[in-house]
Amino acid sequence: xxxxxxxxxxxxxxxxxxxxxxxxxxxxxxxxxxxxxxxxxxxxxxxxxxxxxxxxxxxxxxxxxxxxxxxxxxxxxxxxxxxxxxxxxxxxxxxxxxxxxxxxxxxxxxxxxxxxxxxxxxxxxxxxxxxxxxxxxxxxxxxxxxxxxxxxxxxxxxxxxxxxxxxxxxxxxxxxxxxxxxxxxxxxxxxxxxxxxxxxxxxxxxxxxxxxxxxxxxxxxxxxxxxxxxxxxxxxxxxxxxxxxxxxxxxxxxxxxxxxxxxxxxxxxxxxxxxxxxxxxxxxxxxxxxxxxxxxxxxxxxxxxxxxxxxxxxxxxxxxxxxxxxx
Numbered sequence: 001x002x003x004x005x006x007x008x009x010x011x012x013x014x015x016x017x018x019x020x021x022x023x024x025x026x027x028x029x030x031x032x033x034x035x036x037x038x039x040x041x042x043x044x045x046x047x048x049x050x051x052x053x054x055x056x057x058x059x060x061x062x063x064x065x066x067x068x069x070x071x072x073x074x075x076x077x078x079x080x081x082x083x084x085x086x087x088x089x090x091x092x093x094x095x096x097x098x099x100x101x102x103x104x105x106x107x108x109x110x111x112x113x114x115x116x117x118x119x120x121x122x123x124x125x126x127x128x129x130x131x132x133x134x135x136x137x138x139x140x141x142x143x144x145x146x147x148x149x150x151x152x153x154x155x156x157x158x159x160x161x162x163x164x165x166x167x168x169x170x171x172x173x174x175x176x177x178x179x180x181x182x183x184x185x186x187x188x189x190x191x192x193x194x195x196x197x198x199x200x201x202x203x204x205x206x207x208x209x210x211x212x213x214x215x216x217x218x219x220x221x222x223x224x225x226x227x228x229x230x231x232x233x234x235x236x237x238x239x240x241x242x243x244x245x246x247x248x249x250x251x252x253x254x255x256x257x258x259x260x261x262x263x264x265x266x267x268x269x270x271x272x273x274x275x276x277x278x279x280x281x282x283x284x285x286x287x288x289x290x291x292x293x294x295x296x297x298x299x300x301x302x303x304x305x306x307x308x309x310x311x312x313x314x315x316x317x318x319x320x321x322x323x324x325x326x327x
Contacts, residue, residue: 008031009032009033009050009310010033010049011049011051011052011053011307012036012043012045012052013035013036013037013303014037014039014055015036016038017036018034018035018036025303025304028304028308029308029311031311032307033048037055037063039058039060047072048072049070049073050074051074051075051077051306051307052076053077053303054077054078054086055079056079056080056290056295056299057080059085064085064089067090067091068091073094074310075306076090076094076095076096077303078096079299079302080098080099080290081099081100081102081154082240083098084212084214087320095316095319096319096320097306097316097317097318097319099299099302100153100318101298101302102290102295102298102302103155103289104154104157104158105158105294105298106289106291106292107155107210107263107290108155108162109292110263110285110288110289111159111210111236111263111289112142114238114263114283114285115206115208115234115261117283118259118281118283119142119234119259120139121137121139140232140234142166142167142206143166143169144168145206146168146204146205147168147169147170147171147172147205148171148172148173148200148204148206149173149174149210150174150175150197150207150210150211151174151209151210151211151212152173152174152175153175153210155238156175156210159210160173160184164184172204173189173190174191174200175191175193176194176211178192178193178196194217197220197225202228202230204229204230204233205230205232206233206234206236207229207233207235208237209236209237209238209244210238210239211239211240212240213239213240213242217242217243218243219243219245220244221235222248226248229258232257232258233258234259234260235258235260236260237260237263237264239264240264241262241265241266241267241268246265249276253279253282254275254279260281260282260283261282262276262282262285263284263285263289264289265284268287302317305317
């Protein structure tokens, strides 16, 4: 694309109307032609669309399968950090971009909230409030706890920044491979390899999961891993449900040895009669890590920036390359 005067670009955006899209995205280059797609019946411009923004938390497999029928499609943009749900539907030669960074604040807040709520038994007290039951109980504070964060990308680092105000005893960072990163204070910090978990877990009081689900990470936290955690440990999962062996977690939680705060589960949605719902010490939120007032303004800003970059022929943000996706 040589310039704005030559732009004739059809995009599908997940808003209620074109007027709403343009109001929220701000000034866009001339020539961008917007169709609205928020799931369901597609616009008539299947043969023309170049840039497709997948609706947030979409489960529309028919829409994903339709990507292969779009002859001019060049870019698929998700509004989630995870992309495993749509990746295999993206045709060869089409660029896939995720929303890394979009959910940092919301998901990091929820991770801390789940840890505090489970530790301080706020779920129990909320239930007691419905019956007026004044039941005193001791809780577990984040203060002095040894915290391990598995996943040290954007959200993992955002979680660490929020933990620093809670006087935790230590923070251990874990990622796919060992490296040195710079933390929020500008200091170099070690990141340990996921292969080191057997030596890390016995010294972990609070285990926070925020890594993608891949064949390599499925059931990463299995019966053997859970058994390595000390008595009274807490598991917080704001990553993907498949990271945890649900049956193994139930076996530990039902004894009271381990507590858990889960924003994601396996299976998901969790069936109404699943034992996790009624297991003491387990608090469940319905995959709402990114669903806060912080989400939409950031989603709008990312979408607008990506459209401007594409129209100008500039490099896009958050491009998923095959090697990264398989790692």
